[in-house]
Amino acid sequence: MLSKKTKYGIKALSFLARQENQIPVPIADIAKSENISIKFLESILLLLRYSGFLGAKKGKGGGYYLIKDPKDINMAHVYRILEGPIALLPCVSHNFYEKCDDCVDEANCSVHKLMTEVRDNTLMILENNTLADIAF
Amino acid sequence: MLSKKTKYGIKALSFLARQENQIPVPIADIAKSENISIKFLESILLLLRYSGFLGAKKGKGGGYYLIKDPKDINMAHVYRILEGPIALLPCVSHNFYEKCDDCVDEANCSVHKLMTEVRDNTLMILENNTLADIAF
DNA sequence: CATTACCCTATCGGAATAGTAGATTACTGT
DNA sequence: ACAGTAATCTACTATTCCGATAGGGTAATG
Known part of the structure; x- marks a missing residue:
């Protein structure tokens, strides 16, 4: 949340x-x-x-x-500043990557697989929205 | 997270x-x-x-x-049981809807707009993945 | 009787949210 | 030039809440 x-x-x-x-x-x-x-x-x-x-x-x-044009303010950037990682797990994050303690084989981890898909989609949405898109 | x-x-x-x-x-x-x-x-x-x-x-x-076939276990269902709402905000959630205290006009709320888009996408991904899809 | 799930409780730590107090900077009217 | 006021800036504190984990005892089953 x-x-x-x-x-x-x-x-x-x-x-x-x-x-x-x-x-x-x-x-x-x-x-x-x-x-x-x-x-x-x-x-x-x-x-x-x-x-x-x-x-x-x-x-x-x-x-x-x-101090910037709303068109140039990318919501993914804002999100990362305010909330932190976009990924739901550290092991899926690009900017805040961290290995799971419990996970032996990340490539074959079912959670990793699912959350990567979620992350990619969420990121795409946030990057495609600027402040100008949502403000009005 | x-x-x-x-x-x-x-x-x-x-x-x-x-x-x-x-x-x-x-x-x-x-x-x-x-x-x-x-x-x-x-x-x-x-x-x-x-x-x-x-x-x-x-x-x-x-x-x-x-007790169910992995093919019949929908990850959105699992997610809701374990984690709770899929939406990042209560005012965007279908199953756990709650009005924001601070928000006067939900329909014109910029955060609501953005988070609705994120939610719809995430939900789609989770619903399209079964346990059988990710377990192996 | 050993093994296993079931249930209840307590604790610990950290994050989120909010409040309080004061310092600092800048504008404005006289 | 000075006093007053409006505003940001900084730091500290408090509280509440929740995630995560551990411990100990009970019930069922083979």
Whole structure:
């Protein structure tokens, strides 16, 4: 299941993508509009800033704003930042690969086989969706 | 991420599907072969029995055995029993639907849109795979 | 009587979520 | 130039919950 962090993060990005201009939006405004705890949202937006999606401006008239075109924001990338691996098992993940302790023969593992198929499909969907595709 | 419960459950089912005959296999044998903690596996097999996948026999010569043809065991069904909802969000789930607290307009929610697409695909894959497909 | 499934309970650790307090930065009106 | 205010930034803490595992005892079966 998706964590609230990821859910809120995507909602916040969508909200910012729907703004007509590039004027910074205060956390509180986003939080209110999307019904998110301000403090929790704060940490999420910070992470998204560190990851290069958002810019921030302090002080009066400050807030967060997108620094990339929504068309260039790939949801697989967002997902990996917020939620982590797309694969349901570490042994199936490209970016976060880890061998299973219990598994002797990965190539012949039934779970591995099934989860690889799931992963490939999910990845394809996430990569084919940009923020612009889902925001509106 | 998939819980170990689900992973172990699928591995155990696969192991039983690979047995040539219907002779009961003791928990300890499955646990040893698949490198799973006996006690943990015990609770998983019990659940799979309650759910109608396995039969059990006590005493000497006892153990667990499949009571359905692997071809008739749908992995979506197994997944729902072991892991729960296939959807990544309750508001996207058919069998475990729940409205989001924060979401005002589900139909226009960007996260909902994206996760519905992921869910539909994952479900299709799981439904198209039987235990027989992945066990060997 | 040995073997095996069944059942109940407790524990341990870590992740998710949220809250609190204060520091820092920047704009604005006088 | 200064004071006040609005906003982000940082760090710490608390709590709740769940996954995973272990232990010990009971019941059935050959």
